[in-house]
Amino acid sequence: MKIQSLFTKAFWLALACITLVVVTVFKLTPSLAYSTTTPPAQLSTAQAAVAQYDSRLAKAPPYDSRSPEKSLYKRLGGYNAIAAVIDDTAQIVFNDPLIGKYFIGLSTNSKQRLRQLLVDQFTQAAGGPAVYTGRSMKLSHSGIGLTNAEYDAFVNGIAQALDKNGVNQPEKDEVLAFANSFRGEIVER
Numbered sequence: 001m002k003i004q005s006l007f008t009k010a011f012w013l014a015l016a017c018i019t020l021v022v023v024t025v026f027k028l029t030p031s032l033a034y035s036t037t038t039p040p041a042q043l044s045t046a047q048a049a050v051a052q053y054d055s056r057l058a059k060a061p062p063y064d065s066r067s068p069e070k071s072l073y074k075r076l077g078g079y080n081a082i083a084a085v086i087d088d089t090a091q092i093v094f095n096d097p098l099i100g101k102y103f104i105g106l107s108t109n110s111k112q113r114l115r116q117l118l119v120d121q122f123t124q125a126a127g128g129p130a131v132y133t134g135r136s137m138k139l140s141h142s143g144i145g146l147t148n149a150e151y152d153a154f155v156n157g158i159a160q161a162l163d164k165n166g167v168n169q170p171e172k173d174e175v176l177a178f179a180n181s182f183r184g185e186i187v188e189r
């Protein structure tokens with residue numbers, strides 16, 4: 001009788017342990033799977049939030065590492081390739097004879113912040129795994145009084161950087177179309 005109750009206790013203890021293991025594994029598996037196969041839920045939520053104030057980013061395809069479609073992000077060569085284009089763009093526009101003056105007073109960290117926001121903005125727009133967290137284009141440029149010629153100089157800097165990094169014409173056209181789409185919000189006179 002005593003041995004029987006001991007067996008019953010052992011049985012329930014074993015069952016409890018198995019349940020615990022099963023629950024732990026099932027709880028962990030989806031979050032492990034996230035990082036490699038499906039886009040993280042947080043990223044989609046953040047992208048949707050940003051889309052509320054920038055309709056262009058709303059059109060950006062959600063990042064999906066398994067997508068059979070070759071997104072612009074993949075065709076450009078991924079994050080490092082986009083960062084290299086933005087770094088070269090920054091070098092060009094910061095030293096441009098027409099628009100370099102707008103960046104003279106920026107601290108090194110302000111320049112780095114601007115660079116990172118551009119990387120995030122272009123990466124997200126191309127369908128990559130970044131979220132733009134800066135201000136809207138209207139808000140961040142309003143009051144500077146930029147002209148069409150100055151805007152052209154900025155876009156020309158992006159074009160030169162794309163050439164320097166050997167980006168092919170179809171991808172170059174797509175990036176420049178995105179860059180040109182801000183004109184109405186940035187140019188003031």
Ligand code: HEM
Pocket residue numbers: 099102103106110111114117118121133134135136140141146150151152154155179180182186
């Ligand atoms: C394709 C056109 C352009 C794009 C995509 C662009 C993008 C951006 C972004 C993402 C920011 C950061 C916003 C933030 O601080 O939250 C920014 C800020 C700024 N942009 Fe532009 N921009 C463009 C054209 C221009 C032009 C033509 C000029 C001047 C000639 C200019 C001057 C500035 C300045 C001075 C800031 C503020 C930097 C700071 O507050 O630290 N941008 N721009």
